[in-house]
Amino acid sequence: MQLLDLRSDTLTQPTAGMKEAMFAAPLGDDVFGEDPTVNALETKIATLFGMEAALFCPSGTMTNQIAIRLHTGPQKEVICHQYSHIYLYEGGGIMANSMASVKLLTGDLGKINASQVAESINPDDVHAPETTLVSLENTMNKGGGSIYTLDEIKPIHALCKEKGIKLHLDGARLFNALVETGESPADWGAHFDTISICLSKGLGCPIGSVLLGTKPDIKRAKKVRKGFGGGMRQAGFLAAAGIYALDHQVERLKEDHHRARVLGQFLIQAPHVAEVLPVATNIVIARLEGLTPEVFLQQLSSKGIKGVKFGKDLVRFVTHLDFGDDHLEEFGKRVGKN
């Protein structure tokens, strides 16, 4: 039986075209700043977002953690939603890497707004950690792949600017949002101090994330990356995959979103699925009744379908490059049957 693995959009294999681009890449030592392909990727993506500079890193956790290190430190505080990847899924890195405090906000679909942020900025007072950073996530993973529109960002950006607070975007899946809204990368680049983009999610690369920011910030980021052990040598092999993905595998994210919506419709018909959260992009979250996620997933596993537990009564499925229309049809057939 063919396995339908929907645990994450990181599970994809590089396409033939991507592999070809990787093996054809000119290489050099990137710690010396001499890998032409890494340099080309960094320039390409910085230009796309209208930002001054970019830094290629092994993971999205590293790009986020570098940004947090740039904008916080001991006795400083970052404001973010309680579902944020930077808080939940980065190994406690905010504390371990930056010794910073976190203020967690609530909000529908993992999103926060400017008035909440305004209320959460600490006064200039000896008792409180100093608020120096707001971090947003788009799309919002634990919010069900939900999308922030630029109109929702603008008041937060204006507030941060007024208060002298930095604004970071965990844009691991930012391209998933952009292909849906039609907004341009440059519009997003204009509203953040730093942006982190994953190449290894829907874009289908085997590895890699990019941090975008000002020239001085990226210069400092390079040093932090070295300190984190993330300086890579002939990394052009990997950067070439990123260039290929930006050229060939962005628009196709729409297909993942379409398949996710259909998958949600199949799922709602499955026994014990009480609700499927609104499907905005490639993430489908279902709420179960009368069955634990563990048992539900075990039953699906015996039918060759894999998802993950995403809360005490929630399961998550993510569509991706290696999940096509025939897989979708097969998913429908298998979940319908008990």
Ligand SMILES: *Cc1c(COP(=O)(O)O)cnc(C)c1O
């Ligand atoms: C995957 C992901 C990251 C980065 O994860 P890595 O596995 O370290 O690349 C960051 N933020 C979000 C929202 C993610 O989904």
